[in-house]
Amino acid sequence: MRNKVLLLTLSCICLFIVVNANFVHACSPIPWNFEEAYESKAMVYGKVADISEDGRKVTLAVTSYAGPGKAPQTIYLPETIDNRSKYPAGNACPDFSMKFKSGEEYVFFLSDIPPNLKLLSPSWITASQVENGQVVVGYPNGETDSLEDRLQAFAQSKDYTIQSPNDHSPVWGKSDKLLVPSMIIVGLRIMLGRI
Missing domain, CATH: 1.20.5 (Single alpha-helices involved in coiled-coils or other helix-helix interfaces)
Structure with missing residues (x-):
């Protein structure tokens, strides 16, 4: 008994x-670790120059780039995504997507580059914060390591070289911002030409 x-x-x-x-x-x-970001097509390190959409959309001033093609000087990144609307009914889990602040430094993980610019995980960890040359390499504990070492390891794994932008480097993601104003100007010229 x-x-x-x-x-x-x-x-x-x-x-x-x-x-x-x-x-x-x-x-x-x-839990997340930096090695998961090795699925990226490219990694780009820089300073957040501007934000919109409540910190979800970033304009990044690029410092270093590891990926195919030429290093961009500025990237207008796609916004991160709050996926809570896709959770099952009654699920009260928080939004795990990232939001950013101007002036902070990050290394962003890109699943594709232009013309199909995409973040690796827009509703999860799609970037890692950098302070004093140290990048966060693990969550939830916040372990850090040398950004230079991590970028170099990624670049070697993909046969890339780490590049810095110059004055002739491209700007990525800006064409979307100019499309609507350009269409309005063309439309006005056509209308005024007919009058």
């Missing part, structure tokens, strides 16, 4: 731990 009570007690404790562990982790972000 004593063994049955002990076994029942241990079973209840284990069940309680398993149920609580699943409940707690249901809304916790999964």
Whole structure:
């Protein structure tokens, strides 16, 4: 009888731990490490020059680039995505996508470059903050390592060289911003030409 009570007690404790562990982790972000970013087509390091869409959309002044083609001098990055609308009904998990602040430095992970510029994980970790040459390489604990070493390791794994932009470097993502004003100007010229 004593063994049955002990076994029942241990079973209840284990069940309680398993149920609580699943409940707690249901809304916790999964751990992340920098090696996951090696799935990127390119990595770009720079300073956030401007933000919009509540910090979700960034204009990045590029410092270093590891990827195909020529290093850009400025990138108008696509915005990060709040995926909570896709969660099941009744799910109260927070938004795990990133928001940025002007003046901060990040290394961004790109799944594609222009003409199809895309962030690696727009609703999750798509960049890692950099301070004093140290980049965050793990979450949730915030471990850091040398940005230079991490960029070099990524570049070597893809046979890239790390590049810095110059005055003749391209600007990425700006064409979308100019499309509507350009269409308006062309439309006005056509209308005025007919009058």
